[in-house]
Amino acid sequence: MENIRIDIRKVFDFVSQDKVYNLAGKVSAAALALEKKTGKGNDFLGWVNLPSSITEDTLKDIEKTASGIRNKADAVVVIGIGGSYLGTRAVAEALSHSFLHLRKNKNPLILYAGQNIGEDYLNELFEVLDTLRYAIVVISKSGTTTEPAIAFRLLKTHLEKKVGKEAAKDLIIAITDAIKGALRMTATREGYKTYVIPDDVGGRYSVLTPVGLVPLAIGGFDIRALVKGAVDMEKITSSSTPFENNPAALYAAARYSLYQSGKKIEILANFENKLHFFAEWWKQLYGESEGKEGKGIFPASVDLTADLHSMGQYIQEGERSLIETVISIMEVSSSLLIPSDKDDLDGLNYLAGKRIDSVNKMAETGTMLAHVDGGVPNIRIEVPGLTAYYLGQLMYFNEKACGISGYLLGVNPFDQPGVEAYKKNMFALLEKPGFEEETKRIKSRL
Secondary structure, eight states: OOOOEEEOGGGTTTSOHHHHHTTHHHHHHHHHHHHHTOSTTGGGOTTTTHHHHOOHHHHHHHHHHHHHHHTTOSEEEEEOOGGGTHHHHHHHHHHSOTTGGGSOOSSOEEEEESSOOOHHHHHHHHHHHTTSOEEEEEEOSSSOOHHHHHHHHHHHHHHHHHHOHHHHHTTEEEEEOSSOSHHHHHHHHHTOEEEEOOTTOOGGGOTTSHHHHHHHHHTTOOHHHHHHHHHHHHHHTSTTSOGGGOHHHHHHHHHHHHHHTTOOEEEEEESOGGGHHHHHHHHHHHHHHHOOTTOOOEEEEEETTGGGGTTHHHHHHSOSOEEEEEEEEEEOSOOOBOOOOSSOTTSOGGGTTOBHHHHHHHHHHHHHHHHHHTTOOEEEEEEEESSHHHHHHHHHHHHHHHHHHHHHHTSOTTOOGGGHHHHHHHHHHTTOTTOHHHHHHHHHHO
16 A cells, blocks of 8 residues: 655755755654654654554444444534544544535434534524434533633533433533543543543643543444554654654654744645545644744645636745745546537637646646745645545644654643633623732723
8 A cells, every 4th residue: 555755855945955865864853753752842743653553442442432323413512622623533534525514314413512602503403403404522620621611501501401411421422631620520420422632732732642542432433444554654663763764753754844944834735625634633733833942833724626716826936935835636536528619719628638637737737836936945745545544644644743843842742821812801801700909900001
């Protein structure tokens, strides 16, 4: 079976191959520090060997739980924010029919709550849930994170009114801390089925824990293939793999070399609209891991070719601080040919008989060449197909490359101290008990 590959040749027009390859020693040391758990944030490195540590018993238990929910529900609402939400959505959107909401489905629809505090969003969600049998998967280590906590309080109340308290408890799954926290206490008191978020795995690295595996299994996705892809990529990106054969090492080295040369923004580009939420997951992974101490590449994303008609001008001719990383899906799962037309008024008969994907691939290649000519270095990640197996590879590859990149920058890639700043201000403005002094300070500034 093929594996994902990385092509950094279009980087060497901007930084020399020697400069990239001379980082091999530092990159290998960073990879080894991740595996030996000797670097910064080493109490959050449980993800490094996570794929290969997932047991058959764990998978069977998750599949059994998922099967039980599928028999009772038309939809499952996943309550979570950040890494407790984006990993699941990245996989589900990538592997789902683009118009799933308009089709009859044998598996429950995956819906989302707790990722925002939008009143209209929640009211519209309840309008839909009034018409459906649904279950809840609530994900939070503490149970007190504002956005998901509000959503769970509302949804728990709604579900209990809809089906009764006793029936509701069999439709709620809590994924939380093993022993402490508000959600753990609630789950124990109410008798919910629970799964544990490992203490040593942070949210943005948690998609291969029950955080991602449980809702994806309920949605009918092949979690075994997802895990198998990650297991294989864990081996491929091992510190024992030679630098030139290690995609995570090459990606980290190329990004860091470009960053040192003044490239401060990385755009993740895809030519497959199903990868939109993968890009959202990727942005959190790198942004929250690297953006510290005045350092880090700013992660952005575009969906192409659509965004070539909006952001394309800036990418081509704007400030030259950009890196472009393209995820290229080598083979799509379906085929659609462009028909011939006798009048040819649109001038497209030269494309007659060609696959849509062939046209898309030429747009991808043409865009890459144009951007490189315009002064944007290009990194290409080649993915053999858009399947659960290759998504597992792609996610683990990025997790490993991100950990290495953080160590090259000299930051702790596994904490997020800056996230707390807005929370303190929000709690003060809401006059939360214990924030009285902050409330006075904030109000004096308004």
